[in-house]
Amino acid sequence: MSRPDLSVTLAGMRWSNPLTTASGTMSGWENYGQLMPLDTFGALTVKSITLRPRPGNPPPRLSETSSGLLNAIGIPNPGLAGFLAQELPKVRSFGVPIIVSIAGHSLGEYVALAERLSGEPGVAALEINMSCPNVGKETMEFGQSPRGAARLVKTLRAVSRLPLIPKLTPNCTDVTEIARAVVAEGADAVSLINTVVGMSIDIQTGLPRTGNLTGGLSGPAVKPIALRMVWQVAEAVAVPVIGMGGIMTADDAIEFLMAGATAIALGTVNFVNPRAALEIRDGIAAFLAGRGLAGVSELTGMARRSWREQQLLHRAHT
Amino acid sequence: MIALGPGEILSNREAAPDYWWMRIDAPAIAAAAKPGQFVHVKCGPGDNPLLRRPMSIGRVDRAAGTFDILYKVVGTGTRLMTRMDPGYQVDILGPLGIGFSFPAGFRRAAVLGRGIGMAPLIFWSEEAVARGYEIHAFISGRTAAMCFGAEELAALGIRVYAGSDDGGGVGSDRLLSLFPEVCRAAGIQFALTCGSRRMSRLVVGLDQEGLLYGEISLEAQMACAMGACRGCTCEVHDAAQGDGPHYALVCQDGPVFPARKVVLA
Numbered sequence: 001m002s003r004p005d006l007s008v009t010l011a012g013m014r015w016s017n018p019l020t021t022a023s024g025t026m027s028g029w030e031n032y033g034q035l036m037p038l039d040t041f042g043a044l045t046v047k048s049i050t051l052r053p054r055p056g057n058p059p060p061r062l063s064e065t066s067s068g069l070l071n072a073i074g075i076p077n078p079g080l081a082g083f084l085a086q087e088l089p090k091v092r093s094f095g096v097p098i099i100v101s102i103a104g105h106s107l108g109e110y111v112a113l114a115e116r117l118s119g120e121p122g123v124a125a126l127e128i129n130m131s132c133p134n135v136g137k138e139t140m141e142f143g144q145s146p147r148g149a150a151r152l153v154k155t156l157r158a159v160s161r162l163p164l165i166p167k168l169t170p171n172c173t174d175v176t177e178i179a180r181a182v183v184a185e186g187a188d189a190v191s192l193i194n195t196v197v198g199m200s201i202d203i204q205t206g207l208p209r210t211g212n213l214t215g216g217l218s219g220p221a222v223k224p225i226a227l228r229m230v231w232q233v234a235e236a237v238a239v240p241v242i243g244m245g246g247i248m249t250a251d252d253a254i255e256f257l258m259a260g261a262t263a264i265a266l267g268t269v270n271f272v273n274p275r276a277a278l279e280i281r282d283g284i285a286a287f288l289a290g291r292g293l294a295g296v297s298e299l300t301g302m303a304r305r306s307w308r309e310q311q312l313l314h315r316a317h318t
Numbered sequence: 319m320i321a322l323g324p325g326e327i328l329s330n331r332e333a334a335p336d337y338w339w340m341r342i343d344a345p346a347i348a349a350a351a352k353p354g355q356f357v358h359v360k361c362g363p364g365d366n367p368l369l370r371r372p373m374s375i376g377r378v379d380r381a382a383g384t385f386d387i388l389y390k391v392v393g394t395g396t397r398l399m400t401r402m403d404p405g406y407q408v409d410i411l412g413p414l415g416i417g418f419s420f421p422a423g424f425r426r427a428a429v430l431g432r433g434i435g436m437a438p439l440i441f442w443s444e445e446a447v448a449r450g451y452e453i454h455a456f457i458s459g460r461t462a463a464m465c466f467g468a469e470e471l472a473a474l475g476i477r478v479y480a481g482s483d484d485g486g487g488v489g490s491d492r493l494l495s496l497f498p499e500v501c502r503a504a505g506i507q508f509a510l511t512c513g514s515r516r517m518s519r520l521v522v523g524l525d526q527e528g529l530l531y532g533e534i535s536l537e538a539q540m541a542c543a544m545g546a547c548r549g550c551t552c553e554v555h556d557a558a559q560g561d562g563p564h565y566a567l568v569c570q571d572g573p574v575f576p577a578r579k580v581v582l583a
């Protein structure tokens with residue numbers, strides 16, 4: 001029997017496997033590249049860029065929690081010009097589709113980023129960061145309401161020919177409403193979840209542990225929340241879903257695929273195991289081979305189908 | 319050159335209350351390590367504690383392919399490390415970061431350290447002696463037993479001054495006032511420090527004065543330790559970049575920084 005097909009197609013891109021990086025978890029690249037070829041990932045999603053350079057938040061930016069990590073990084077980045085000059089040529093050289101995450105303080109900033117990047121060779125899609133919890137209210141406003149999110153995507157749809165992938169926040173009342181709103185305005189896919197707002201206090205100093213008061217929680221602690229949201233969003237929209245939130249192993253990744261994700265992203269796990277992508281990609285392939293499945297796309301939504309069947313059976317017997 | 323993989327623990331012993339020396343067999347790291355660099359250690363097999371812990375590399379035995387870590391038990395990760403027995407395969411990533419210099423134009427150096435900060439200074443001193451540096455060492459700690467490296471460095475012919483908080487040696491306060499006196503008297507050209515904010519301030523002061531060139535090893539909470547997460551920042555002077563604040567990454571731009579670059583809180 002031939003090897004299982006790990007390739008996935010979404011938002012106008014073809015990835016050799018369903019793995020990408022979670023935005024903001026693999027800046028730099030060089031050190032990771034020494035341990036594992038970066039084209040182990042099916043696509044690379046780069047750290048969010050803003051129009052102008054940002055220094056990021058003052059330290060402390062990190063606080064470990066139980067099975068998790070609170071971060072208050074604050075989107076430090078070289079700005080659009082710095083990204084085009086330094087970062088993009090570097091990531092283009094890895095030979096996989098590049099998804100550029102964009103973040104802005106105003107509609108105008110998002111538009112400027114989208115317009116410039118749309119003309120740029122080597123950019124395969126735009127991930128719209130409208131949900132980072134660490135940069136003040138502006139960025140969050142778009143992502144937390146269906147109307148704000150719809151307005152943002154509608155505006156970008158008009159100026160960009162690139163596939164648009166809004167990144168959804170868990171810090172909202174109903175993520176499916178936001179998902180439906182952005183898809184109605186032309187989003188080609190959605191990615192979720194961004195980090196969950198949380199905090200931690202050092203009782204010796206009596207102060208919050210992160211310099212920005214709160215931080216975004218990631219890691220295994222958020223996985224049940226992320227998985228539930230991926231399931232709900234996959235049920236609510238017809239576009240592909242990129243799922244992430246606490247994926248540490250191939251088993252975790254398969255849960256997200258079965259919940260309805262077409263692809264998954266690895267974030268915090270890269271800090272613990274720089275070779276996680278290799279092990280997870282191979283683990284998914286082994287699972288498919290063990291089940292006699294031809295391709296990874298057969299996993300997408302499998303648990304939802306099984307659940308529906310089971311529900312029907314229960315009803316038939318009552 | 320960075321390696322990721324298991325290293326066998328050869329010994330793991332408490333040298334003073336809550337301070338432990340661990341020796342690890344890891345030839346790839348031992349061959350590549352430079353004084354001032356660090357390794358990132360996975361303390362347990364599961365997801366809790368989640369993150370690795372950064373540990374400065376202490377003395378290295380290149381021939382044997384081993385290196386030492388000096389760590390203090392401060393939380394769950396380091397407590398787990400104390401339970402690692404000889405034979406245990408610990409998952410380590412390294413060597414990481416930018417280490418101390420060996421400036422070509424200088425001959426007379428001073429190392430100033432406290433507690434676990436002595437580990438990279440011991441490593442540097444051993445290599446510096448082999449390169450012909452004349453070294454004065456200033457070591458402090460809460461007790462005499464916590465003045466790590468005093469014997470090892472004295473055995474290399476290094477002039478050692480030690481002072482502990484409980485009054486041992488010259489006492490830790492006197493040690494700090496002795497440092498600038500000796501630097502002036504002995505014509506120290508290059509000073510390295512690790513492990514104490516007060517010591518860092520002293521070195522920055524003497525560097526700003528123009529008396530010597532200083533380097534400081536900083537520490538920070540780290541997640542990736544490889545420049546990916548942008549979490550381990552310290553504030554630095556960077557006039558070329560315009561108005562501040564400016565941040566550098568301790569894991570990748572450091573942990574060793576020129577004294578004049580560092581903004582001390």
